[in-house]
Amino acid sequence: MDTAIRVLVVDDSNFYAQLVADTLSTDYDMETLTGNNAREGLDSLETSEVDCVVTDYQMPDLDGIEFLEAARERGFEQPFILLTGTGSEAVASEAVAAGVTHYFQKNEGDQQFEKLANQIDNAVEQRRTEKKYELLVDNSPDLIAQINADGEFVMANQSMADSFDATPEELAGKSVADLAPEDIAEKRLSVGREVIETGETRRFEDGYNGDYFHNVFVPVDLPGERATCQVIARNITDRKKAEIELKETVEKLEESNAQLEQFAYVASHDLQEPLRMVSSYMQLLERQYGDKLDEDAQEFIDYAVDGADRMKQMINDLLQYSRVDTRGGDFEQTDFESVLEQALDNLQVAIAESDAEITHDSLPTVVGDESQLAMLLQNLVSNAIKYCDEGPPRIHVTAERDGDEYVFAVSDNGIGISEDNLEEVFRIFGRLHGKDEYSGTGIGLAMCQKIVDRHGGTIRVESAPGEGSTFYFTLPVGGVEDE
Structure with a gap:
C-alpha cells in the first residue's frame, strides 16, 4: 500500500x-x-x-x-x-x-x-x-477535446481552447458549429455522430484559415454517461505546406524535363542539319578549290570542319545526357560483373591500343538499369585509359557493402586531379585540359553523376596530381523504384 x-x-x-x-x-x-x-x-x-x-x-x-x-x-x-x-x-x-x-x-x-x-x-x-x-492532455501540443453527438464540447485541453481564442471553461457547452466554418463543422459533426453510433475510430484530414489538421475521432462510452467521442487534432500545417511545395517543385521539374526533352528533339533534328551543311560545304570548297588555296586558307577550312564535328559531338552527348532520366530503361536485377564485361567489350580498341590492364574483385548483383550502368563503367574506364601518360593504364574495380548500399571503386594510375578540381570534373562540359591535349567534350563524368543520381546513389573522386584517381560511387543494395 x-x-x-x-x-x-x-x-x-x-x-x-x-x-x-x-x-x-x-x-x-x-x-x-x-x-x-x-x-x-x-x-x-x-x-x-x-x-x-x-x-x-x-x-x-x-x-x-x-x-x-x-x-x-x-x-x-x-x-x-x-x-x-x-x-x-x-x-x-x-x-x-x-x-x-x-x-x-x-x-x-x-x-x-x-x-x-x-x-x-x-x-x-x-x-x-x-x-x-x-x-x-493539458500539456499536449495536440488539440484534444470530448464532444457529444450534438457537437457540444464536454471538455477541451488548453491547446484546443487556444485554437479558438478561448479558455477550456469557455468552450464547455459550446458547439463545433458555432466555432468552425460551416463546411468543416458539418464534416466533423457527421464524423463524430458516426463514431458514436458505430463505435469505430475514424481518421481524416481537413483545414481552414491556412491551417491543416490530422484528426482522430475515438468513441467514448462510459457507464452512466452519455456516449461521446474524443477528438485529437494535430496541426500538420508545416508538413502540408512542405507537401504542397514539394508537389509544386515536382511539377516544375516535370515541366523542365519536358522542355529539356523538347530541346533534345530539336538538337537531334534541327541543329544537326546546319552543322552538316557547314561541314559539307567546307569539304566541297576544299575539293573544288583546294589547289588554289594557300596554306592559311587550308588551315581555316580544317578548323571549320573540326569545329563543326566537335559541335555535332557535343550536341549528341548533350542529347544522350538529357535522356538519362526520360529515356532510361527499367530497373532489374543486374549482375555487375556482366555490366563490366559489356563496358570492356565496348572499349576493346582503346584497351588494345593502350595495352591497358583492367582487373576486378568479385562484384555483386544490384537492381538498376543495365545499359546505363554499363555506360557508367565505360565512361570511368575510358577516362582512366585516356588520362594515363606514363606506362600502360592499370585499372582496378572493387565493391564493398556498407549498410544498405554498395560502395564501388574504380582506381587508376593516371595523371590525377588537383584538389581544387575534384568537384569541377563532374560539371557538364567541365574540361580541365585543352582539346589538343585530350580529346572529348567533357560530359562523360557529368553523365556518370546523372546515372548514379537516377539510381539513388552518390559519386565522388579521391585524387592527387601524379598519383592516379579513385572514383567511388554508391548504389542501394535493394535498388530504388524506377518512376
Whole structure:
C-alpha cells in the first residue's frame, strides 16, 4: 500500500474520527489528519496536502454531501468516501448523484477498516492515474477535446481552447458549429455522430484559415454517461505546406524535363542539319578549290570542319545526357560483373591500343538499369585509359557493402586531379585540359553523376596530381523504384 497516501477524516464524533485516523495510520501506513465538521474539513483542504477525504454523512451545519459540494465549488477534486450509520438507499442515491467516490456504512463488522483502507487505496490510485492523464492532455501540443453527438464540447485541453481564442471553461457547452466554418463543422459533426453510433475510430484530414489538421475521432462510452467521442487534432500545417511545395517543385521539374526533352528533339533534328551543311560545304570548297588555296586558307577550312564535328559531338552527348532520366530503361536485377564485361567489350580498341590492364574483385548483383550502368563503367574506364601518360593504364574495380548500399571503386594510375578540381570534373562540359591535349567534350563524368543520381546513389573522386584517381560511387543494395 502507498505510504504516501494522506487522508483527511471528518466526523462530528471526535472519538470515531480519531479511531478511524489512528487505525488507518497504524495498520495501513497512511498519513492522517482529522476534523470535527465540514468547516474544519474545508480549512484542512486549504492548508494541507490531502489525497482522499473520509467524511461522515450526518454532521451539523453541512452534512457530508454538502461538504463535498462545497469542496468541489472551491476547486478541490480529491476522492470523497462517505461514511454513514444507516443503509438508506435514498442517501446512497443522493451520494452517487453528488459524485461521491465510495459509499461506506459504518460498523460493517471486523473487516470494516480493511474495506475502508482498500477503498481509499483504490480511489487514490485511480485519481492519480486520472491526474497523470489530465496532465498529459493539458500539456499536449495536440488539440484534444470530448464532444457529444450534438457537437457540444464536454471538455477541451488548453491547446484546443487556444485554437479558438478561448479558455477550456469557455468552450464547455459550446458547439463545433458555432466555432468552425460551416463546411468543416458539418464534416466533423457527421464524423463524430458516426463514431458514436458505430463505435469505430475514424481518421481524416481537413483545414481552414491556412491551417491543416490530422484528426482522430475515438468513441467514448462510459457507464452512466452519455456516449461521446474524443477528438485529437494535430496541426500538420508545416508538413502540408512542405507537401504542397514539394508537389509544386515536382511539377516544375516535370515541366523542365519536358522542355529539356523538347530541346533534345530539336538538337537531334534541327541543329544537326546546319552543322552538316557547314561541314559539307567546307569539304566541297576544299575539293573544288583546294589547289588554289594557300596554306592559311587550308588551315581555316580544317578548323571549320573540326569545329563543326566537335559541335555535332557535343550536341549528341548533350542529347544522350538529357535522356538519362526520360529515356532510361527499367530497373532489374543486374549482375555487375556482366555490366563490366559489356563496358570492356565496348572499349576493346582503346584497351588494345593502350595495352591497358583492367582487373576486378568479385562484384555483386544490384537492381538498376543495365545499359546505363554499363555506360557508367565505360565512361570511368575510358577516362582512366585516356588520362594515363606514363606506362600502360592499370585499372582496378572493387565493391564493398556498407549498410544498405554498395560502395564501388574504380582506381587508376593516371595523371590525377588537383584538389581544387575534384568537384569541377563532374560539371557538364567541365574540361580541365585543352582539346589538343585530350580529346572529348567533357560530359562523360557529368553523365556518370546523372546515372548514379537516377539510381539513388552518390559519386565522388579521391585524387592527387601524379598519383592516379579513385572514383567511388554508391548504389542501394535493394535498388530504388524506377518512376
